[in-house]
Amino acid sequence: MSGDSELGFTEHLFKVLVIGDHKVGKTSFVKRFVKNQFYEELKTTIGVDFSMKVIDWDSHTRVRFQLWDIAGQERVRGLNRVYFKGSSGAFVVYDVTNRSTLDGALNWKHELDGQVMLKNGCPIPAVLLANKCDETKVWNASLLEKLCQEKGFIGWFQTSAKENINVDEAAKFLVKHILQNNEESEKEEEQNMQLNLQQQSKSNSTCC
Numbered sequence: 001m002s003g004d005s006e007l008g009f010t011e012h013l014f015k016v017l018v019i020g021d022h023k024v025g026k027t028s029f030v031k032r033f034v035k036n037q038f039y040e041e042l043k044t045t046i047g048v049d050f051s052m053k054v055i056d057w058d059s060h061t062r063v064r065f066q067l068w069d070i071a072g073q074e075r076v077r078g079l080n081r082v083y084f085k086g087s088s089g090a091f092v093v094y095d096v097t098n099r100s101t102l103d104g105a106l107n108w109k110h111e112l113d114g115q116v117m118l119k120n121g122c123p124i125p126a127v128l129l130a131n132k133c134d135e136t137k138v139w140n141a142s143l144l145e146k147l148c149q150e151k152g153f154i155g156w157f158q159t160s161a162k163e164n165i166n167v168d169e170a171a172k173f174l175v176k177h178i179l180q181n182n183e184e185s186e187k188e189e190e191q192n193m194q195l196n197l198q199q200q201s202k203s204n205s206t207c208c
């Protein structure tokens with residue numbers, strides 16, 4: 001969603017999902033990104049929590065990031081179709097200290113791709129976050145690289161919501177891709193409109 005002002009200033013509102021298994025640090029990631037805070041103890045998310053972060057991308061582009069922090073249990077409840085609708089991008093989070101959450105992240109990605117896509121039929125941009133990297137080093141970087149290619153992630157970052165590692169970097173990376181997609185789809189729409197107009201004027205001129 002975007003709006004242009006007369007001065008060429010554009011504001012975008014992007015819905016971005018934060019998904020992954022329970023306790024991998026989704027809420028912590030959002031709180032670090034939005035408020036630059038970290039809490040050792042957090043209440044379990046129930047259903048979905050919303051947060052907003054405004055980023056002045058450049059002198060003529062403002063991005064409103066609407067983050068949907070979805071409870072890990074929601075995959076089981078099958079409500080994701082409702083939550084995923086209209087999203088422009090996603091962070092898919094796993095916990096580097098818990099291997100099974102990487103499988104969980106891949107299942108979340110699979111479900112995401114089955115339920116939401118861009119207008120051109122491509123998957124929405126998703127970044128894989130290897131969170132809690134303050135606890136242990138990511139030893140399987142080449143595996144993650146391979147998984148990203150196989151499963152269609154646009155990239156991966158090792159992050160720590162606790163130590164504030166790569167949180168803004170991952171977000172900027174995702175914004176960049178969302179903006180690119182947005183630009184491409186706007187161009188496509190414009191081209192389609194011009195084609196329609198050309199066809200209309202052709203059929204008008206051949207009439208009678």
Ligand SMILES: Nc1nc2c(ncn2[C@@H]2O[C@H](COP(=O)(O)OP(=O)(O)O)[C@@H](O)[C@H]2O)c(=O)[nH]1
Nearest residue numbers: 022023024025026027028040042132160161162
């Ligand atoms: N060491 C460490 N702990 C984290 C990090 N992110 C979250 N946690 C902890 O992991 C637990 C679960 O975090 P939470 O954000 O509630 O996970 P969620 O269920 O995915 O939303 C909490 O005790 C957090 O303090 C991190 O980057 N490093």
Ligand SMILES: [Mg+2]
Nearest residue numbers: 026027044045
């Ligand atoms: Mg949570």
